Amino acid sequence: MRVFSAPQGNFSDNDIAAAADILKAGGVVAFPTETVYGLGARYDCETAIKKIFAAKGRPADNPLIVHIAHPEELAMVAQSISPQEEKLMLYFWPGPLTLVLTKNPALSGLVTAGLSTVGVRMPSHPVALRLITAVGVPIVAPSANLSGRPSPTAARHVAEDLAGSIDALCDGGETTVGLESTVARVYFDRIVVLRPGSVTRAMLQEATQLPVVLATHADGVPEAPGMKYVHYAPRAEIFLYLGDQISAMTAALDNEAKVAVIAHSDTLELLPSTVRKFTLGARGCADLAARKLYAYLREADGMGIERILVEGIVPEGLGEAVMNRLRKAASRVIGEQK
Ligand code: AMP
Numbered sequence: 001m002r003v004f005s006a007p008q009g010n011f012s013d014n015d016i017a018a019a020a021d022i023l024k025a026g027g028v029v030a031f032p033t034e035t036v037y038g039l040g041a042r043y044d045c046e047t048a049i050k051k052i053f054a055a056k057g058r059p060a061d062n063p064l065i066v067h068i069a070h071p072e073e074l075a076m077v078a079q080s081i082s083p084q085e086e087k088l089m090l091y092f093w094p095g096p097l098t099l100v101l102t103k104n105p106a107l108s109g110l111v112t113a114g115l116s117t118v119g120v121r122m123p124s125h126p127v128a129l130r131l132i133t134a135v136g137v138p139i140v141a142p143s144a145n146l147s148g149r150p151s152p153t154a155a156r157h158v159a160e161d162l163a164g165s166i167d168a169l170c171d172g173g174e175t176t177v178g179l180e181s182t183v184a185r186v187y188f189d190r191i192v193v194l195r196p197g198s199v200t201r202a203m204l205q206e207a208t209q210l211p212v213v214l215a216t217h218a219d220g221v222p223e224a225p226g227m228k229y230v231h232y233a234p235r236a237e238i239f240l241y242l243g244d245q246i247s248a249m250t251a252a253l254d255n256e257a258k259v260a261v262i263a264h265s266d267t268l269e270l271l272p273s274t275v276r277k278f279t280l281g282a283r284g285c286a287d288l289a290a291r292k293l294y295a296y297l298r299e300a301d302g303m304g305i306e307r308i309l310v311e312g313i314v315p316e317g318l319g320e321a322v323m324n325r326l327r328k329a330a331s332r333v334i335g336e337q338k
């Protein structure tokens with residue numbers, strides 16, 4: 001694996017050109033986006049696309065998101081864009097919003113897992129945009145982790161999971177959002193969020209004046225195909241505590257098991273100093289939780305932690321996305337959301 005390194009993200013044009021050459025030649029390259037690191041391949045190179053699925057151990061029925069750098073590239077992968085979809089692109093691109101659109105018939109079914117739709121976004125990370133521009137065609141890129149592991153928010157996470165099986169890694173430092181993009185589909189009378197992210201339901205509603213609902217298995221609207229798999233899971237088991245649960249958390253700090261706690265700073269202060277602590281910062285702001293969650297889960301694994309007690313956050317705005325990932329990762333949920 002070739003490594004290009006610029007922790008501040010300021011890669012030389014030569015490095016970008018070299019990474020782009022690997023992609024052009026059918027290689028797979030990991031690179032930073034504002035959400036998490038992606039593992040990229042040319043959208044029109046089936047051998048490279050198969051290499052992505054193999055490297056990640058990704059189920060073939062989980063479609064890949066296409067990343068573009070210029071509006072003109074959209075027509076290469078999607079068609080029949082509606083006025084509301086166009087409006088969302090104008091509002092949120094470049095940025096962490098993936099739109100599920102009608103697929104261009106010429107696009108390989110390997111990308112879309114055989115679906116008639118394709119997920120597309122224009123990332124805002126300058127390295128991602130420079131790389132796609134240098135390749136000159138859209139880049140398909142799922143998160144650059146082994147399937148089922150927490151998504152990578154730093155280059156070392158990518159190396160941990162994929163060092164032996166990818167062609168190159170662009171180390172551009174830590175990602176800023178820390179959670180995967182919002183995935184949304186626009187219908188004539190509403191927007192369905194298939195995966196919550198940092199482009200929130202309130203933001204989508206404000207842009208379109210359409211009602212915005214979260215897909216759930218319960219209401220018959222399927223989530224994004226990828227959401228049915230075990231996701232975001234560290235090796236340690238996760239217990240998720242909702243509401244005021246300090247006494248329950250304290251009681252669970254059994255000295256025998258190797259336990260860590262991820263919680264708001266004020267909660268951590270009340271717990272014994274012997275326990276390994278990771279902070280979610282102040283109550284009421286989800287930014288730090290989103291940015292650090294996956295890194296904390298991986299760090300706990302590195303320390304041989306067997307159980308992680310996580311304090312829930314308010315599931316509004318970005319907090320909705322954080323809680324979506326935590327609920328999927330948790331083996332037990334204690335208490336109820338107020
Ligand atoms: P990842 O790139 O690893 O963050 O995963 C991409 C997510 O987007 C997965 O949950 C996919 O199921 C979802 N996705 C990609 N394309 C589509 C599509 N055409 N329809 C619905 N969900 C999609």
Ligand code: MG
Nearest residue numbers: 142143151180
């Ligand atoms: Mg993923």
